[in-house]
Amino acid sequence: MSEHVHAVHPEPDMVQLLTPEGQRVDNPDYPLDISDDEIAGFYRDLVLVRRIDTEAIALQRQGELGLWASLLGQEAAQIGAGRALRQHDMAFPTYREHGVAWCRNVDPLTLLGLFRGTNLGGFDPREHNFNLYTIVIGAQTLHAAGYAMGVIRDGAVGTGDPTRDTAVLAFFGDGASSQGDVNESFVWAAAGNLPVVFFCQNNQWAISEPVERQSRVPLYRRASGFGFPGVRVDGNDVLASYAVTRRALDDARNAQGPTLIEAYTYRMNPHTTNDDPRRYQLGSERETWKLKDPIERVRAYLTREAKLGPDFFDDVEQEARKLAEHIRSGCRELPDPTPESVFDDVYVTMPDELREQRTDFTEFVAEVSA
Amino acid sequence: MSEHVHAVHPEPDMVQLLTPEGQRVDNPDYPLDISDDEIAGFYRDLVLVRRIDTEAIALQRQGELGLWASLLGQEAAQIGAGRALRQHDMAFPTYREHGVAWCRNVDPLTLLGLFRGTNLGGFDPREHNFNLYTIVIGAQTLHAAGYAMGVIRDGAVGTGDPTRDTAVLAFFGDGASSQGDVNESFVWAAAGNLPVVFFCQNNQWAISEPVERQSRVPLYRRASGFGFPGVRVDGNDVLASYAVTRRALDDARNAQGPTLIEAYTYRMNPHTTNDDPRRYQLGSERETWKLKDPIERVRAYLTREAKLGPDFFDDVEQEARKLAEHIRSGCRELPDPTPESVFDDVYVTMPDELREQRTDFTEFVAEVSA
Amino acid sequence: MSDTPMTMAKALNEGLRKAMERDPKVVIMGEDVGKLGGVFRITDGLQKDFGEDRVIDTPLAESGIIGTAVGLAIRGYRPVCEIQFDGFVFPGFDQIVNQVAKFHNRSAGLVKMPITIRIPSGGGIGAVEHHSESVETYFAHTAGLKVVACSNPSDAYWMIQDAVADDDPVIFIEPKRLYHAAKADIADAPTALYQARVVRPGQHVTVVGYGGTMSTLLESAKVAAEDGIELEVIDLRSVSPLDIATVIESVQRTGRLVVVHEAPQSFGIGAEIAARVTEQAFYSLEAPVLRVTGYDTPYPPSRLEHEWLPNLDRVLDAVDKALEF
Amino acid sequence: MSDTPMTMAKALNEGLRKAMERDPKVVIMGEDVGKLGGVFRITDGLQKDFGEDRVIDTPLAESGIIGTAVGLAIRGYRPVCEIQFDGFVFPGFDQIVNQVAKFHNRSAGLVKMPITIRIPSGGGIGAVEHHSESVETYFAHTAGLKVVACSNPSDAYWMIQDAVADDDPVIFIEPKRLYHAAKADIADAPTALYQARVVRPGQHVTVVGYGGTMSTLLESAKVAAEDGIELEVIDLRSVSPLDIATVIESVQRTGRLVVVHEAPQSFGIGAEIAARVTEQAFYSLEAPVLRVTGYDTPYPPSRLEHEWLPNLDRVLDAVDKALEF
Numbered sequence A, B: 001m002s003e004h005v006h007a008v009h010p011e012p013d014m015v016q017l018l019t020p021e022g023q024r025v026d027n028p029d030y031p032l033d034i035s036d037d038e039i040a041g042f043y044r045d046l047v048l049v050r051r052i053d054t055e056a057i058a059l060q061r062q063g064e065l066g067l068w069a070s071l072l073g074q075e076a077a078q079i080g081a082g083r084a085l086r087q088h089d090m091a092f093p094t095y096r097e098h099g100v101a102w103c104r105n106v107d108p109l110t111l112l113g114l115f116r117g118t119n120l121g122g123f124d125p126r127e128h129n130f131n132l133y134t135i136v137i138g139a140q141t142l143h144a145a146g147y148a149m150g151v152i153r154d155g156a157v158g159t160g161d162p163t164r165d166t167a168v169l170a171f172f173g174d175g176a177s178s179q180g181d182v183n184e185s186f187v188w189a190a191a192g193n194l195p196v197v198f199f200c201q202n203n204q205w206a207i208s209e210p211v212e213r214q215s216r217v218p219l220y221r222r223a224s225g226f227g228f229p230g231v232r233v234d235g236n237d238v239l240a241s242y243a244v245t246r247r248a249l250d251d252a253r254n255a256q257g258p259t260l261i262e263a264y265t266y267r268m269n270p271h272t273t274n275d276d277p278r279r280y281q282l283g284s285e286r287e288t289w290k291l292k293d294p295i296e297r298v299r300a301y302l303t304r305e306a307k308l309g310p311d312f313f314d315d316v317e318q319e320a321r322k323l324a325e326h327i328r329s330g331c332r333e334l335p336d337p338t339p340e341s342v343f344d345d346v347y348v349t350m351p352d353e354l355r356e357q358r359t360d361f362t363e364f365v366a367e368v369s370a
Numbered sequence C, D: 001m002s003d004t005p006m007t008m009a010k011a012l013n014e015g016l017r018k019a020m021e022r023d024p025k026v027v028i029m030g031e032d033v034g035k036l037g038g039v040f041r042i043t044d045g046l047q048k049d050f051g052e053d054r055v056i057d058t059p060l061a062e063s064g065i066i067g068t069a070v071g072l073a074i075r076g077y078r079p080v081c082e083i084q085f086d087g088f089v090f091p092g093f094d095q096i097v098n099q100v101a102k103f104h105n106r107s108a109g110l111v112k113m114p115i116t117i118r119i120p121s122g123g124g125i126g127a128v129e130h131h132s133e134s135v136e137t138y139f140a141h142t143a144g145l146k147v148v149a150c151s152n153p154s155d156a157y158w159m160i161q162d163a164v165a166d167d168d169p170v171i172f173i174e175p176k177r178l179y180h181a182a183k184a185d186i187a188d189a190p191t192a193l194y195q196a197r198v199v200r201p202g203q204h205v206t207v208v209g210y211g212g213t214m215s216t217l218l219e220s221a222k223v224a225a226e227d228g229i230e231l232e233v234i235d236l237r238s239v240s241p242l243d244i245a246t247v248i249e250s251v252q253r254t255g256r257l258v259v260v261h262e263a264p265q266s267f268g269i270g271a272e273i274a275a276r277v278t279e280q281a282f283y284s285l286e287a288p289v290l291r292v293t294g295y296d297t298p299y300p301p302s303r304l305e306h307e308w309l310p311n312l313d314r315v316l317d318a319v320d321k322a323l324e325f
């Protein structure tokens, strides 16, 4: 096998509610009664998270970040999924869900510490119900399943009380679908009928490996083998991503158990700022996907159907610029950790032996720099 | 959830070619043109491996073995699968496939060392194309996938030459279906279209946990989610187990890729000789399954349809007695390992430091016992 | 405390019960921990009394057990995971080392991982492969984890409660060989969890162990005493953190130290103790620290385990060597 | 040997090429090892030249990579597995420890496991979490495995070939920090794989390291020499087996030993070296063996890694302490 064979994964029966040309289409399984204002809100989200991404890449180029994992092309999947969450739902991201973080009201600066090397995450997942980024592929899907077990034990599913019923949303990639942990999380979710929705962004690539290296059938079908529903959605369609995720989360909250969503999308940038896709990707593939840009289609809809004028788009652009400025200046101001902080949160109760190492270390660093 | 809920797993469309009453039935997908002589051969196998099992349990009770994992109730699944193998196919057992070992011409005594504590397996898997028993649940399914990768690289699939084309048969249990490794082996098998057949003996229990703890849908369906066929067979029906495995192995050899077979059966004995199923199993369940005994139905067929008389059955019984004697006396004669042998096969090339430990140890043991 | 002496298995069972009574967020999870009460019956009766929501028979997958425990901890629970046998902890190793051990640190101390991972450990019961391993070193070398080992019923009773109550993740080593060994009384109050204990004073040689080897050490001390050699026997109880002060205080008196454990020698617990004691009590040592341990081989077939394990003869031989050095 | 000096990355690439040319049963497998040539380009061009059957882009799962390598070995292949980064070896840990390490033993020596597991290791490159770990201790403590680490292009070139040719499983530690450090010539012939090497003779203090710390040690020796202190620098090259004889021979002359590694200190490689040297050269030591290592914490955020790692200042400080003891 040589090239990324499209024939294996044609685009099958995937849910789409907004065509690449910006036309609304209906899907009886996923009715979406949504105002143009709300769609405009999605547009704003999409543009802003793309801007976050652009700025972060620029900061990496300038040496302000060690690395960045770009979400370019995956904005719609992430905003659709993220906006479907309710406040008390919990999200478990990988390392690429900057768009979901945005929907959870996580300040983009909070995400930068990990990539700048000033911390290892360093925030409380419970503050915005958004877990720490997880780099070990697939590990977070089990955390999501466990969290969902807790939700059940807290009596927070199927009560009918919308302020109480809680769902969990676990993100992972097409490559991650091969990991034991991801499949074990399916086992747990099915056996325990857990209120967890698995959201797989199939961006066609796991670094240099096309999705065909992982699976010979569409990934959403994996779920059926474990006994729960799977659905493929157009991940470049924010409306479909929203509607499909919303329904799955509703099912989870209503004690209907798990769903696997495969958001069919494309990684428009290198895997990370370290990667060189020219070694493995055909440029033409990217060109094809460009035509399905997740933002353009919403813009087309808003212009043609909702008749929004330049003012709206200018405002969003204005806001994006402000956000960019916030990120640029904020990033440079991220506090460097103090050397001795290395020892601080290894344990809740620091053992004596570690305290001694800490003292030695602090004294030594002071001595050397004196 | 409290009791083992049968309703969740009724017996669905499973392949059966011989009813519990000993009636042949046809299945167009699995045509089986088989002589009564061959069926009599299966009967012999079934009786003999049950006898191996009975003797081993007795030896454990007498303190000659530390432990034994009984196959009682699963003879048909194992003989059916084992007899479907060709000589150059490779089998990867768990710790319970004494019946498959029998089909591979592995002397039952070879299996006893592990349970007696005189070795850790200690045979060459390539001698009879039967791998070492694997106790770490699921690990061997990846070994099978890797071996199948080797088969492909050796050009030993799809050549049409029956002396060359090779299949791999990987065994695991219902509980094992939850392990990451087993699911990863499905990923590998599907992505690589490997010549491997997964044979899951769903004996309804993983020690004390009913299969419903692992899955809410029949296990054979797992395969479809990975993109290859799954089939459920009556694991107490040796003919069906044989026919279904034979076809799957043929497919594998013919470069048609993997199949998952779920052999629906029942563990009639405790998990191992250490186990106490009264704590978790209803006796009535066992009674129900007794009516589906894998040997009785073949005996009924041979008596009623093939008109075999008492001579045949006496001969088999005679042979079983001889086998039992072989096991009893052979077990007691299994050589105790020499103390220093502990060091012998840790490495192909023994490092100096280990050689020193070996010398110290040997001298010390000699000194102490002097 | 208790009126009747009990086995270590029973003491652990009672300790877990107390832990569950005290904190409704404590959940027990693992393979066969429910109706069966675990293959060693350590959780016997707990599912019956606390329900299936708190004593959870999980699917058969160790990464899943640990990984879901992490999620439960994020949600505010306090999971106690049972690994059925030592050799089966490895499929869960990634979740332990990369997640359980690091999560508190990664969250800058904002999320606690109060997870206890119980591992029936070590050999001496005539088991088949993978059922007799000593895996503590892997965890002791992993920052963020604590590793303790009980060696008697009273400690077992108290230590399991303290481990469950600890806000840090604790690997709890249970020497399975001692589960049903001698019954003993339960002390009225616990010794601090991470503190070593001098279980027999002596002036000639310090002998240090933990978990399953402690009975051998006490026996060795008895035999040595017949020859007029008084061993000071120390039960480490905690392998990480290591209460090295107690060991050093002893070595400063005896000048000689033998460390004993079942895990393979190289890069094992004994090496660290030797290194630290030598560093911190260099001029007190009359002889190098000697180690009596498992050999650098896979755990042997059970017919050979008695020779392979640190037994009375091997301990006494090392004591002699230390004295003769 | 080669006419032009090369980087360690290139030397590994060339060494792998030689290994593949020599034995058609050698297959390379891992994530992104094909067209991409691995994230560090160590397998660059090999798939193009040897085909997809011999340089295999696997699905994304480390247990699967190692587990299928075991199966390939049973079938007679000689797999070379690449783990993308050190921290990602743990999902494959069970297959390494329970299968790769033990299979030859379990089969009574009848089946070989000639598997090489390459692990780009250690810190110093400003990476995010899980990308800078030193995991060698876990494997060194595991009987049945061998663990080696290269520290320069010439060793890299020869050691990878010898590791692949070894019939035992070898964990091959590649200090990623040195991949593209200084180019060097390739020696005409290899030093034996499991042998340590005195890379700089000296009479005052012996300093021992391996892999990524070697450049720091050599620099330390230069700086110390300016003060008239001559360090004897030893590159262990193999961590298990450990060529302790070479270390002891040196310590018998210098009387002082400092061991350096990036992995956390406690229960680390340094502990074993300290224990063995003290045991075997007790009366030669003028000071206890001192350790300069990573601290007992998770690998820190990259902004702190320079302070955290054993650096020039820390090594020299330990040398001073050893001399002043």
Ligand SMILES: Cc1ncc(C[n+]2csc(CCOP(=O)(O)OP(=O)(O)O)c2C)c(N)n1
Pocket (backbone or CB within 6 Å): A096, A135, A136, A137, A172, A173, A174, A175, A176, A177, A203, A205, A206, A207, A267, A271, D031, D060, D062, D084, D088, D091
């Ligand atoms: C356990 C583990 N193995 C390997 C890696 C290295 N790695 C980081 S991202 C990646 C590819 C992930 O692909 P996918 O799951 O499709 O997610 P994507 O990056 O495309 O969003 C790999 C192999 C890792 N982070 N964790």
Ligand SMILES: Cc1ncc(C[n+]2csc(CCOP(=O)(O)OP(=O)(O)O)c2C)c(N)n1
Pocket (backbone or CB within 6 Å): B096, B135, B136, B137, B172, B173, B174, B175, B176, B177, B203, B205, B206, B207, B267, B271, C031, C060, C062, C084, C088, C091
């Ligand atoms: C990795 C691992 N975890 C746990 C065990 C302990 N154990 C041995 S057999 C068993 C149950 C296996 O059930 P199943 O897969 O259904 O096979 P069966 O014994 O029923 O044939 C368990 C949990 C093990 N051997 N390996």
Ligand SMILES: [Mg+2]
Pocket (backbone or CB within 6 Å): A173, A174, A175, A201, A202, A203, A204, A205, A206, A207
């Ligand atoms: Mg991807």
Ligand SMILES: [Mg+2]
Pocket (backbone or CB within 6 Å): B173, B174, B175, B201, B202, B203, B204, B205, B206, B207
């Ligand atoms: Mg079973």
